[in-house]
Amino acid sequence: MTHHLALPDNRVTILGALDLERTPNGVRPRRLPAWTRPRLPDDLMDLVVSQAAGVRLRLRTAARSLALGVHVTVPVMPEGLLPASFDLTVGGTVLARVPATAGDVLHLAESRLSPGPAETVRFDGLPAGEKDVEIWLPHSATVELRTLDADAPLLTPTPPPGAAWVHYGSSISHGLEAPAPTLVWPAVAALATGTALTNLGFAGSAMLDPEVARAIRDTPAGLVTLKAGINLVGEASMRERTFVPAVHGFLDMIRDGHPRTPIVLVSPTSFAGLETTSGPVTLDPETGRKRALGSAGAGALTLSGVRALLAKIVGVREDPALRYLDGRELLGPDEAAALPDGLHPDPAAHLRMGERAARLLVAPQL
CATH class of the missing domain: 2.60.120.260 (Galactose-binding domain-like)
Structure with a gap:
């Protein structure tokens, strides 16, 4: 029947x-x-x-x-x-x-x-x-x-057995390069740790929008992870002067709804083109790889600069439930061959990132 x-x-x-x-x-x-x-x-x-x-x-x-x-x-x-x-x-x-x-x-x-x-x-x-x-x-x-x-x-459906994990990020977290939904690195980490994932990875769109922070604030979570910086640097959409208060404001809004929930602020993974050169980024039609064009003026953001700023933000806030993770621990500079366009991880790299995230990002907070 x-x-x-x-x-x-x-x-x-x-x-x-x-x-x-x-x-x-x-x-x-x-x-x-x-x-x-x-x-x-x-x-x-x-x-x-x-x-x-x-x-x-x-x-x-x-x-x-x-x-x-x-x-x-x-x-x-x-x-x-x-x-x-x-x-x-x-x-x-x-x-x-x-x-x-x-x-x-x-x-x-x-x-x-x-x-x-x-x-x-x-x-x-x-x-x-x-x-x-x-x-x-x-x-x-x-x-x-x-x-x-x-x-x-x-x-009657049973509730998910694990902790609720809300993750925010860019295209690298959205995972369009992965061949299947459970092979995107946050999904790999969630299945490995038994957590109930809400993936707020938005390709090309992780711009620290306050609307997203409000949504995270209002979503039940036992763990919040925020992978921030790559889109802002790649689009040259902020300078240091605006980036630092934007991160603080994003965290403040989330803390309004999650006063004691563990939060991990994750810096960008490796992308050689933006490590010491600012955005915006363009795709080179000859090589198929992304390259940085650079921005004139003071306070232009690079990935190395963003990592230092994010670590400093975590230190300044003196929040015992907030910690910083260098994104290069998830995907490092020695793995450039795993980035077909110079930025986005290939399917095998998604699996490695998921395994590392389970160990370094999720499991220590549970």
């Missing part, structure tokens, strides 16, 4: 999303609350907030087969269509990975959408007996959730 649910349904918990946008056919998870949308009127930010990095369905069932009805939208990047798959885990172990094969295609360079059909993503051969199942949505795609069919009843 097939048990059919129209989504959303209270027998399916949607984790990692701070908003569920109702659609005529279902619901679309978004990674920031609805009230932030008119206050962040940037097309890139709107897109990456809609992409489902870290978003997953949690359900309890004895079903051996599940069928998820979805409509996905996947962007085309200069290097081609981004990979999009659905990963199913039981007890933190990935048991199945099913690629998206239909849906809309968003041509970013042309601001054009090629419409495509909805599809059904099937997971068969699941273990017998009652179990907690999580279905991780494609981290690179916008996903409309429509239906869920199972060959056994859906039971």
Whole structure:
């Protein structure tokens, strides 16, 4: 007998999303609350907030087969269509990975959408007996959730067993270079430590927006990690004079809702082009690698300068639940070969970063 649910349904918990946008056919998870949308009127930010990095369905069932009805939208990047798959885990172990094969295609360079059909993503051969199942949505795609069919009843879902971990970062945390949602480094770390991840990694958009700080303030968390600096340096969007108070303000707002929660402030990973040269950054069409153009004037930010400033900020605040982690401990200067464009980690580097983050960033705070 097939048990059919129209989504959303209270027998399916949607984790990692701070908003569920109702659609005529279902619901679309978004990674920031609805009230932030008119206050962040940037097309890139709107897109990456809609992409489902870290978003997953949690359900309890004895079903051996599940069928998820979805409509996905996947962007085309200069290097081609981004990979999009659905990963199913039981007890933190990935048991199945099913690629998206239909849906809309968003041509970013042309601001054009090629419409495509909805599809059904099937997971068969699941273990017998009652179990907690999580279905991780494609981290690179916008996903409309429509239906869920199972060959056994859906039971009352159990809460995630681990601590709630909220992580903020840039494209390196969003992980569009990873081939699957559970292979992005924050997801790797979360599965290794049993934590319940909310991934607020926004490609090209980690600009210390106060709206994001308010969202983190209002989100339950046993651990908050903030990977800050690379987008601000790469876009040359701040100088030292504005960067330091912006970081303090971001931390102050989060502390209003999490007065004693462990917070780790993480500096950028290695990128040789910006270590001692300021942004903005451009892509060299001949080499396919990113390079810094440099900024004139006092107070221009570099990665080495940002690391020193972040460490100083942590020291000045004298907050016993706040610590600093040098991002090069997650991905260091000797791993430049793992950065195809000079900045973004390849799939193998995401796995290494996840293993290191589990050990250095997450586990010590739990």
